[in-house]
Amino acid sequence: MESWSRRKAGVAQAVGGVVKRRKHVVLVGLDGSGKTTVLTRLKYRCYVATTPTIGFNHEKVWGGGYRWSCWDVGGGERVRPLWSTYTRATDGVVFVVDSASMGDMMEEARVELARVLKKSRASSLQLSVPAPPLLVLANFQDQIHARSAEAVASSLGLGEAMGVVWAVAPVCALTGEGLDDAMASLRALIDKVRQDYRRRDRWR
Numbered sequence: 580m581e582s583w584s585r586r587k588a589g590v591a592q593a594v595g596g597v598v599k600r601r602k603h604v605v606l607v608g609l610d611g612s613g614k615t616t617v618l619t620r621l622k623y624r625c626y627v628a629t630t631p632t633i634g635f636n637h638e639k640v641w642g643g644g645y646r647w648s649c650w651d652v653g654g655g656e657r658v659r660p661l662w663s664t665y666t667r668a669t670d671g672v673v674f675v676v677d678s679a680s681m682g683d684m685m686e687e688a689r690v691e692l693a694r695v696l697k698k699s700r701a702s703s704l705q706l707s708v709p710a711p712p713l714l715v716l717a718n719f720q721d722q723i724h725a726r727s728a729e730a731v732a733s734s735l736g737l738g739e740a741m742g743v744v745w746a747v748a749p750v751c752a753l754t755g756e757g758l759d760d761a762m763a764s765l766r767a768l769i770d771k772v773r774q775d776y777r778r779r780d781r782w783r
């Protein structure tokens with residue numbers, strides 16, 4: 580009898596493992612910031628030459644020891660209004676930045692980030708789900724003039740007023756440096772947001 584219930588528990592655990600869903604994550608950011616390079620690096624574990632993304636790319640990838648369903652949306656000015664379609668009800672938003680870019684590009688990134696976060700918060704409110712956390716990838720860290728993660732956070736105006744849980748990770752998509760740590764920290768942010776939301780829900 581005991582061995583039967585233990586076997587049943589084992590089966591339940593195995594099934595639980597299989598049905599556990601991949602976390603859904605969306606890569607957004609200005610054109611040329613390295614989104615597709617990040618995606619292909621996570622998928623193939625090597626550098627793949629890219630061309631500008633017209634629509635989107637989607638891949639199932641591993642990163643930081645977790646499975647992800649990863650959407651990479653083009654960053655050209657004309658397709659940016661489409662970002663919010665992808666960030667709606669996602670588990671996490673990844674904003675990719677060229678840390679070595681000129682000040683006016685950083686300012687453009689700040690404006691676009693604020694815009695996409697505002698829309699993401701609004702749709703989460705509408706769907707009664709927690710706002711997805713934000714991970715900023717401070718990419719191009721191989722460049723000599725690359726800003727540090729702290730400097731990128733400051734240039735993007737990140738702070739408590741953002742209304743979302745956020746973190747900045749220094750990475751280089753060209754070599755893959757920092758990407759696994761970044762994805763692991765995104766997973767931790769997602770878990771924290773879920774736990775906080777459940778805890779708050781219990782007190783309502």
Ligand SMILES: Nc1nc2c(ncn2[C@@H]2O[C@H](COP(=O)(O)OP(=O)(O)OP(=O)(O)O)[C@@H](O)[C@H]2O)c(=O)[nH]1
Nearest residue numbers: 610611612613614615616629631632654719752753
């Ligand atoms: N040196 C360096 N080059 C990078 C890095 N990441 C990406 N690149 C290069 O930057 C260029 C643009 O990268 P993409 O990944 O195509 O940029 P994207 O954000 O997908 O651009 P769109 O699809 O137009 O939105 C490519 O030539 C990449 O090889 C990096 O960390 N360091």
Ligand SMILES: [Mg+2]
Nearest residue numbers: 614615631632
């Ligand atoms: Mg691209």
